[in-house]
Amino acid sequence: MAQPNLPNLTVQQLEYLVAAAEGPTRAVAAASLGVTASALSQGLAELERRVGVRIFERQGRQTRLRPQANEVLTHARRVVAETRDLARWAGMQRTGQAGMVRLGTIDAVAVNHRAEAIRRHRRATPGLDLRLTVAPSGALLDSLLVGDLDLVVCVEPTGLVDGLVISPCLEELLYAYAPSDVHVGAPTEWGPWVTYPEGSHTRKVIAAGLSVLGAPFAVIAESNQPEVLREMVRLGMGWAVLPAAGAEAGAEPLTRARSRPVGVRRLVVARRADVVTDVAVDNLASVLLRG
Amino acid sequence: MAQPNLPNLTVQQLEYLVAAAEGPTRAVAAASLGVTASALSQGLAELERRVGVRIFERQGRQTRLRPQANEVLTHARRVVAETRDLARWAGMQRTGQAGMVRLGTIDAVAVNHRAEAIRRHRRATPGLDLRLTVAPSGALLDSLLVGDLDLVVCVEPTGLVDGLVISPCLEELLYAYAPSDVHVGAPTEWGPWVTYPEGSHTRKVIAAGLSVLGAPFAVIAESNQPEVLREMVRLGMGWAVLPAAGAEAGAEPLTRARSRPVGVRRLVVARRADVVTDVAVDNLASVLLRG
DNA sequence: CACTATACTTAAGATTAACTAAAGTATTAG
DNA sequence: CTAATACTTTAGTTAATCTTAAGTATAGTG
Numbered sequence: 182m183a184q185p186n187l188p189n190l191t192v193q194q195l196e197y198l199v200a201a202a203e204g205p206t207r208a209v210a211a212a213s214l215g216v217t218a219s220a221l222s223q224g225l226a227e228l229e230r231r232v233g234v235r236i237f238e239r240q241g242r243q244t245r246l247r248p249q250a251n252e253v254l255t256h257a258r259r260v261v262a263e264t265r266d267l268a269r270w271a272g273m274q275r276t277g278q279a280g281m282v283r284l285g286t287i288d289a290v291a292v293n294h295r296a297e298a299i300r301r302h303r304r305a306t307p308g309l310d311l312r313l314t315v316a317p318s319g320a321l322l323d324s325l326l327v328g329d330l331d332l333v334v335c336v337e338p339t340g341l342v343d344g345l346v347i348s349p350c351l352e353e354l355l356y357a358y359a360p361s362d363v364h365v366g367a368p369t370e371w372g373p374w375v376t377y378p379e380g381s382h383t384r385k386v387i388a389a390g391l392s393v394l395g396a397p398f399a400v401i402a403e404s405n406q407p408e409v410l411r412e413m414v415r416l417g418m419g420w421a422v423l424p425a426a427g428a429e430a431g432a433e434p435l436t437r438a439r440s441r442p443v444g445v446r447r448l449v450v451a452r453r454a455d456v457v458t459d460v461a462v463d464n465l466a467s468v469l470l471r472g
Numbered sequence: 473m474a475q476p477n478l479p480n481l482t483v484q485q486l487e488y489l490v491a492a493a494e495g496p497t498r499a500v501a502a503a504s505l506g507v508t509a510s511a512l513s514q515g516l517a518e519l520e521r522r523v524g525v526r527i528f529e530r531q532g533r534q535t536r537l538r539p540q541a542n543e544v545l546t547h548a549r550r551v552v553a554e555t556r557d558l559a560r561w562a563g564m565q566r567t568g569q570a571g572m573v574r575l576g577t578i579d580a581v582a583v584n585h586r587a588e589a590i591r592r593h594r595r596a597t598p599g600l601d602l603r604l605t606v607a608p609s610g611a612l613l614d615s616l617l618v619g620d621l622d623l624v625v626c627v628e629p630t631g632l633v634d635g636l637v638i639s640p641c642l643e644e645l646l647y648a649y650a651p652s653d654v655h656v657g658a659p660t661e662w663g664p665w666v667t668y669p670e671g672s673h674t675r676k677v678i679a680a681g682l683s684v685l686g687a688p689f690a691v692i693a694e695s696n697q698p699e700v701l702r703e704m705v706r707l708g709m710g711w712a713v714l715p716a717a718g719a720e721a722g723a724e725p726l727t728r729a730r731s732r733p734v735g736v737r738r739l740v741v742a743r744r745a746d747v748v749t750d751v752a753v754d755n756l757a758s759v760l761l762r763g
Numbered sequence: 764c765a766c767t768a769t770a771c772t773t774a775a776g777a778t779t780a781a782c783t784a785a786a787g788t789a790t791t792a793g
Numbered sequence: 794c795t796a797a798t799a800c801t802t803t804a805g806t807t808a809a810t811c812t813t814a815a816g817t818a819t820a821g822t823g
Contacts, residue, residue: 219811
């Protein structure tokens with residue numbers, strides 16, 4: 182489309198021009214750039230040739246800028262400044278202080294286990310655009326695979342997921358909680374249950390744990406939110422198996438029906454395998470793994 | 473020396489990046505630049521190396537821009553546009569006064585309001601290479617910002633556009649037109665409508681005007697060309713709100729459904745703010761403002 | 764009027780960058 | 794599976810840029 186061949190000016194040539202305009206003599210300008218006067222002279226001659234307009238003129242034994250040079254000089258200053266900005270941005274990008282990370286976690290991680298770590302990391306890297314999505318584990322892993330998220334903390338998926346790198350992060354003990362007015366008998370008498378919806382990773386862990394204890398698993402209500410499940414137990418709707426952090430927080434914590442846990446929920450940090458290493462993501466991942 | 477040596481980017485490398493971002497594939501981009509795909513590939517690899525940030529990634533057999541590339545791409549577009557300005561200035565400097573102006577207008581301006589003014593100006597300055605692009609307002613402003621156009625006459629954008637200088641040019645009254653066989657009742661009975669596509673500046677003006685009148689705005693067909701909309705009304709497909717100049721021209725002019733206008737479309741002359749003053753553009757701009 | 768320091772420029776040779784053409788590597792489409 | 798597509802890599806050539814060293818012109822000094 183637009184074919185009027187542009188002059189192939191280099192940032193270096195523009196730097197030469199800026200330095201030559203600022204220094205009292207070219208020798209000084211050359212020294213401040215760390216090149217020889219000869220290099221500066223040749224570089225400026227080439228710049229003038231490419232722009233195609235006489236920019237310099239001899240006055241005595243000095244070479245001075247002609248009035249026409251002001252347009253070129255303005256252009257040079259602008260491009261040099263813009264390139265400096267770009268270089269600074271690139272430096273921050275390399276060290277992970279800038280950029281964007283789309284983090285997804287289950288609610289227990291964002292609300293309890295890593296809330297403080299995320300807040301600290303956000304304060305420590307103000308240039309970082311950190312976006313947090315809270316959703317169930319399955320949805321998070323789907324988004325990660327599709328590329329809508331960069332980093333996920335969720336319940337360990339059953340079996341290997343192709344294309345993901347998964348690192349163990351922490352383990353949550355799951356306890357059974359009964360409504361306050363109910364007698365806790367043998368596990369065979371437990372229930373009915375309020376729990377996570379069909380398809381939830383945590384529900385699989387709960388079902389397996391209850392099965393080992395010989396407890397029936399009759400589900401009468403479902404929710405993805407542990408706070409909602411906790412309230413259902415408090416209202417006497419049924420029993421629940423929940424991570425202690427969620428069940429025993431707030432003004433009226435639930436009390437465990439049994440001191441030993443029903444199961445263990447293993448939380449992991451996941452990221453795409455094929456993706457180019459991004460320092461910002463690496464940094465956040467290590468913060469989340471450390472706690 | 474507080475100088476963290478700047479990357480020696482060349483205008484050519486930045487042009488490569490812009491072309492690569494705009495072309496569907498690198499092969500196409502390379503051809504549009506008149507170089508081989510290999511040259512483009514090597515040039516972009518060198519650019520990436522100098523910036524020091526990964527900006528490309530393979531996706532299937534294509535190489536795509538990573539999100540990080542946007543910063544670099546913005547920089548590239550800006551520097552390329554600035555260099556184009558500089559080159560044009562240099563050309564005028566060399567040739568004395570002749571130059572090139574790339575004018576963009578919406579169709580009503582080129583066809584009706586300023587057709588004669590443009591013809592006169594072309595005759596008056598035979599040395600001027602005046603290029604006219606007719607397109608919708610949004611596309612014109614995009615081209616202007618990118619540097620593909622020097623001067624634009626379009627519908628006034630909503631809100632300030634950064635980097636542009638905008639001067640009011642003229643106002644067009646927009647009237648409602650009904651198919652000839654339709655009874656014109658109260659505005660609440662008007663429609664359905666044929667109008668400009670979603671996103672069009674003019675459409676926003678029309679929608680606001682109809683809303684004030686209490687007329688429903690059910691759209692059954694769209695076109696960017698007022699002639700096409702006029703023909704649709706003539707064929708009885710629906711109602712339209714159009715500038716009088718477009719609707720009431722030709723052999724069979726439409727007649728207004730209501731003598732008072734539905735809205736006002738304000739046309740403006742726009743140009744980039746950062747550009748070096750170009751006498752040729754200045755002259756044309758004042759011709760267009762005067763009429 | 765030399766004599767010399769200053770301020771650049773030009774020349775020569777080495778290094779580096781950038782191009783084309785051709786071969787290589789995945790990936791997708793039939 | 795084969796062919797086509799989309800890039801990248803390699804090899805070899807040409808162009809640009811650097812340094813050192815020599816050249817030119819000017820200004821100040823005795």
